Amino acid sequence: MDGNSIGKAFVLTCFGESHGTLIGAVIDGCPAGLPLKEEDIQPELDKRRPGLTGIGTPRTEEDKVEILSGVFRGYTTGAPLCMVVRNRDVDSTPYEALKSKPRPGHADYPARVRYGGYNDYRGGGRFSGRITATYVMAGAVAKKLLRRFNVEVLAHTIRIGRVSLKKPVSYEEIRRNVYENPVRCADSETAELMRKEILKAAAEGDSVGGIVEGIALNVPAGVGDPIFDSLDADMAKMLFDIPAVKGVEFGAGFKSASMRGSENNDQYVIRGGRVVTLTNNAGGILGGLSTGMPIVVRVAFKPTPSIRKRQRTVNLERMEETVVEVGGRHDPCIVPRAVPVVEACIAITLADHMIRVGVIPRVLK
Numbered sequence: 001m002d003g004n005s006i007g008k009a010f011v012l013t014c015f016g017e018s019h020g021t022l023i024g025a026v027i028d029g030c031p032a033g034l035p036l037k038e039e040d041i042q043p044e045l046d047k048r049r050p051g052l053t054g055i056g057t058p059r060t061e062e063d064k065v066e067i068l069s070g071v072f073r074g075y076t077t078g079a080p081l082c083m084v085v086r087n088r089d090v091d092s093t094p095y096e097a098l099k100s101k102p103r104p105g106h107a108d109y110p111a112r113v114r115y116g117g118y119n120d121y122r123g124g125g126r127f128s129g130r131i132t133a134t135y136v137m138a139g140a141v142a143k144k145l146l147r148r149f150n151v152e153v154l155a156h157t158i159r160i161g162r163v164s165l166k167k168p169v170s171y172e173e174i175r176r177n178v179y180e181n182p183v184r185c186a187d188s189e190t191a192e193l194m195r196k197e198i199l200k201a202a203a204e205g206d207s208v209g210g211i212v213e214g215i216a217l218n219v220p221a222g223v224g225d226p227i228f229d230s231l232d233a234d235m236a237k238m239l240f241d242i243p244a245v246k247g248v249e250f251g252a253g254f255k256s257a258s259m260r261g262s263e264n265n266d267q268y269v270i271r272g273g274r275v276v277t278l279t280n281n282a283g284g285i286l287g288g289l290s291t292g293m294p295i296v297v298r299v300a301f302k303p304t305p306s307i308r309k310r311q312r313t314v315n316l317e318r319m320e321e322t323v324v325e326v327g328g329r330h331d332p333c334i335v336p337r338a339v340p341v342v343e344a345c346i347a348i349t350l351a352d353h354m355i356r357v358g359v360i361p362r363v364l365k
Contacts, residue, residue, distance in 0.1 A: 006238060008229070009355035010142065012348055014134035016084075018123030019092045024084035025134040027141060029355065030070065032078030033364035034145055041065045041083065044140035045133060047179060047340035055182050055198050055332070060089050063133060078363070083137045087130075092122040094327040100317040101324045105305025112316065129243045129334055132341045139344020142351035149360060151350060152217045154178075155342040157185045157335055158298070160194035161201065161208035171217065184212075184339040202332035205308030209244070209301045210335035214342045216350060219284065221275075221292035223353050230288020231353055232297075238345040239299050244334055247300030251283025266293070295350075299342055306330040 005013040009029050016023030045063045063085045070081030099121050102109035107127040111119045119125055143153055156178045158165040169177075169186040177186045183198070185191035194210075201208045224231030236248045256264050259281075266277035277293055284295035306326045313324045331337065354360040 006241065007348065007352040010348065010352035012135070012138045014131060014138075016087075016131070016134070017120045017125045018087070018128035018130040019090045019095075019125070020087060020120065022084045022086040023131060023134055024068075024082060025137045026083075027070070027081040027138050029352075030076050030078070030081050030141060031145065031355070031360060031362050031364050032076055034076040034141070034148075035074055036067075036071050036076050036081075036141065036144065037074060038065050038067055040144055041067070041137055041140040044136050044143070044340060044344070045085065048133065048136055048337045050331075050337070055195060055202070055336070061085075062088055065137060081141065085133055085137070090123075091329070095122045098324065098326070100315055101313050101322060102316065103305060103324060103326055104311045104313060105302070109316075124243075127243060129337075132242055132338070132344075135242070135341055135344045135348070139340075139347045142347035143343070145351050145360065146347055146354070148364065149354065150218045151354075153214070153343050153347045153350070154217070155184075155212055155214040155339045155346070157183050157191075157194065157210060157339060158213045159211035160185075160333060160335055161197040161210065163190065163193045163197045164211075165190050171215070174215070178339065182336060184336045198333045201303075207304035207307050207330075207332045208335075209246075209303040210333065212299045212301070212335060212339055212342045214239075214295075214297045214299065214346045216284070216295040216346055219290045219292070219295055219350060219354075220359060222289055223350070223357055223359060224285070224287075224289035225353070225356060226288040230285075231290055231349070232283075232285040232288060234353065235295075235297065235346060235349040238349050239297070239342065242299070242301075242338060242341055242345065244301045244304070244338075245299055246302045248297060249283075250285055250295075250297050252281040253283070253298065256281060266291075295346070297346070299338075301335050301338055304331055304334050 011028040013026040049063045050061055066084050068082040070079050154174050156174045174186045178184050181191040183191050183194040232250050239248050264281050266279045266282050280293045284293045310323050310325050315322045
């Protein structure tokens with residue numbers, strides 16, 4: 001498979017390159033009987049479309065989804081579901097001057113070595129963040145499937161550069177506010193500070209990273225497969241497959257290393273006839289299985305590597321040191337557009353595991 005597919009029961013295969021004709025997703029294993037049309041996919045794609053927020057890349061792709069197979073008379077058939085979006089606003093000119101000069105922070109050099117120079121280098125090719133549109137297409141299907149079983153997936157920005165969300169926000173605030181501002185933060189005051197942080201870096205020819213928090217609500221207990229197919233391991237793998245992700249933590253995460261067991265343990269109680277925990281330091285997963293509490297995961301993104309500042313690199317044709325200033329059209333911060341991608345990755349993993357354990361049947365009634 002060469003790293004182009006993920007999942008066991010709900011299998012996503014993605015294809016295409018950043019500046020190629022199109023990019024697409026094939027889902028094998030989507031249960032038959034799910035009502036599905038292009039209008040179900042498009043709103044999710046619109047959340048990550050480039051050129052809409054005023055703080056990102058000026059590349060303005062329409063990202064209009066086309067369902068090519070796997071749907072008949074408005075319902076999924078159980079056959080492979082194929083969806084594509086076409087690349088319309090492509091300018092590959094800046095990359096011709098860079099093809100022998102690997103951009104710092106990008107996969108240009110290891111990709112050239114791995115594929116002997118035959119890889120598509122335009123816009124990063126297969127290694128571009130543009131590929132995440134395929135995750136969002138598959139995620140839209142997974143989210144609709146999960147809603148049938150009362151599982152909801154949310155995400156929001158909690159840090160941009162040096163600006164972080166200090167106050168707690170409710171699930172309702174996340175639902176209501178995230179897609180009402182360009183940085184995808186649930187708190188309007190913090191969102192404005194984050195926006196200024198991005199614009200300041202961009203004005204200096206630089207970039208910033210940040211953190212997205214993802215949440216899954218109403219996941220039943222017992223979803224997952226130990227040892228090597230644990231729910232958190234598979235979810236972390238899917239999240240690390242987002243370009244620019246450099247860290248993933250669940251619940252208390254790295255903070256738990258400085259806690260005592262008496263602080264970190266989530267003690268069990270009964271509330272409303274359900275077994276729940278007083279805290280959720282485990283982030284909703286123990287032993288690779290869901291606990292029934294909200295799944296909480298935080299994802300760290302590095303700063304966008306394409307920046308206008310002069311940086312050192314090498315000329316691979318001449319094998320000599322040189323400098324590079326990256327042109328083209330890039331986001332000074334990819335975090336806002338990554339929020340729906342994080343949602344998609346969580347949803348895809350949950351759909352896969354819930355089908356595996358039989359919570360979601362192969363044929364819907």
